[in-house]
Amino acid sequence: MSGVRPVDEQAVRAMYEQHASALLAFVRRLSAGDRLLAEDIVQETLLRAWQKSGRVPIEQVRPWLFTTARRLVIDAHRRRSARPPEASADLPTTALGVESEVDMALDAALVTDALRSLSVQHRTVLIDYFYRRYTTTEIAADRGLPAGTVRSRVHYGLQALRLALQERGVDGP
Incomplete structure (x- = not known):
């Protein structure tokens, strides 16, 4: 496998220790407190960070993680919204339905988190x-x-x- 850089496992562990708890709290707020969804999204975010380790500059890791997590929350909401009501009746959802309202709610959550x-x-x-x-x-x-x-x-x-x-x-x- 020439040309493929080995993953720096220590750097990935350090990234997890430094950002995972803040990322989980952030995603829980964006996902209306749904802990399971938030944990899944944080896991997916960190997996993507691991896959891209070495390609994201160290000073951009935190913004990259939060941006990726925010996009995954939006994607999850859109997937749930696209399902028929009977298929997603047992899933916690926000009653927004309209993408602009979802974006406004996510923006409000971001600003609230930043204000804190x-x-x-x-x-x-x-x-x-x-x-x-x-x-x-x-x-x-x-x-x-x-x-x-x-x-x-x-x-x-x-x-x-x-x-x-x-x-x-x-x-x-």
Whole structure:
């Protein structure tokens, strides 16, 4: 077998130890808590990573894993949606049915997961600013902070959120 590189088993084990638990938690959220499906998807993701070991740059492993897992969740949902109702009645499904709604739900799960990884200060300010639609002045008054501090936390919180989303395989604008 000339030309085929041997698989670095230590690197694959290290990748598993470093990323498997975060990947499982991420996939469980995307699959509405279905542990069996999540474990299957994580296993398939890690199998694909093993097959491609050495071809994915080390700094891109985590984004590659999360992107691959997200795509496998979407594929699993589409397979279940394509089956007649009586064939998949015993499978847990989301009641979305429309692909755009599935994509929106998956995007929301990704953003929620990324927000959880931020510091409390950044997360609370971003939630107030973007979800509650408070102005920086309102946030400052509500939280007892200087307005400049709020603006700074929004700025650096967005940077941290962008990085957290990239780690999960989401390309930013």
